[in-house]
Amino acid sequence: MTDAALDSGTGRVVLVGAPLGNIGDASTRLREVLAAADVIAAEDTRRLHRLAKDLDVTISGRIVSYFEGNEERRTPDLVEALRGGAVVAVVTDGGMPSVSDPGYRLVRAALDAGFPVSAAPGPSAVTTALALSGLPSDRFCFEGFLPRTGSGRRSRLRELAAEPRTLVFFEAPHRITSALQDFVTVFGDRREAAVCRELTKTYEEIRRGPLGELAAWAAESGPRGEITVVVAGAPAGPAERPADDELRAEVAGREAAGTTRRDAIQAVADVYGLRKRDVYALVHTTQ
Template sequence: MAEEYAQPAGVLYLAATPIGDVGDASSRFVTVFRQADIVAAEDTRRAKALAARLEITLQGKVIALHDHNEGDKADALLDRVEEGQRVVLVSDAGMPTVSDPGYRLVKRAVERGIPVSALPGPSAPVTALAVSGLPSDRFAFEGFLPRKEGEALRYLEGIAAMPHTLIFFESPKRLHETLSRMVSVLGGARQAVVCRELTKTYEDIWRGTLSDLLERSSGEVLGEITIVVEGARSGGDAADYVEAVLALANEGARLKDAAGQVAQATGLRKNELFKAALERLGPQK
């Protein structure tokens, strides 16, 4: 039965690994993973642990390929592919290259004319989108936001007016902080979903507005996190974006200029945003 899934040698394979439940590994993945001459892994210990969970013995060599050495190792690894070896790239979870190592290796393979194929499978962004209940006809995967507050706020400002659903990864330790920034820039009224530990035993999905989720995330949060956020609605209420205006003003922008930036991003009227911000600030002494 295994031979049914045997794959040609001399190809670079990108293999999606389970994001939680090991039962999500396909029969094709198990066969190619076992038969690989070289397994290039983001974390060799995790790759070997996955093999143990799948109750298989890896026949090939397991080597580390991560963000810090990918550029240096790409050509040597592709030399092995050209020699006719079966090289399989795996990340810690999900599809390689999606917020994981692999892009530089694949780019170099394409430049060298080396065949690249994928063993499709689990992907946290698509899984989170599917269960979110938010529009899935158009979406953008944004990965991790910048860690520095100013950079994160500017990034959110740049995508605030996008009408399609937005998908993010985040550390559980930074979830509350990130949701706070989203409320400030995108407005607390947007619908959103926080997916924690997808496909694992303690899978947990939170639904509500960004303000609701911000309040819920105030305590300790554990596990892998994916956030799905509703796209910008046409029109909207200026009151929903007052926090975004004030956040820009707190960074040093004049209040009118801040209102103008948010108006450009959301399609709302600058004067309405400026007036709503003044009302929020209250009488000035």
């Protein structure tokens, strides 16, 4: 989008891709939009001011706070600004707006009201982590944040257990250890994955390996910062059924790692394409 388009007097929304952490990733268009927009809807206004200072950009437009807690309430006001001919830029803490960040509601409302929406594309944690993971990237599925509770996470993961595409998730640092254990519970400890931490920042770290190893690493190290998890898709068809003793041992191993017996039995049944009641009967057979 050119400066002329920004100054045309036609109301429009511009989604602005902000750096994930390295200011050197900021684009020229990012600078242009921040400087020329009539309204900037920012996920964190303090971070926006810091970004503008780092970029040596003077913001002349009105800045409004626009985050998950007020997104629904603020969207009608922003649509009114569009009706007045304003260019409304949306910027999040990092990456592209509306991708597990504020933006979607305004995009939908603007389109429904007949206003154009465009983007000044920029960095994305989703595609950056996918490219760095070393896992297949020709087909992938972005799942955003998993449910916060263990039971909710495991339920969602069971829905994805047979998904053949590479899976990409966001996760909070204080939940990453329990989340990885839930991955092990549902997907098994041998599924390949990558934990991508603090992408593009000074302490960027990429850990690759089987889920069991990554869960053990997280439990020991307690990783911090913004985290993206990439998990290999399910192999075609269920895994070959092992011997009865191995099935029992796999259930016992999951229990020893903190999984309930019920969830461990369900997970093993899912991995090998078995009926849950058959695995249950096998586990409870007297040796």
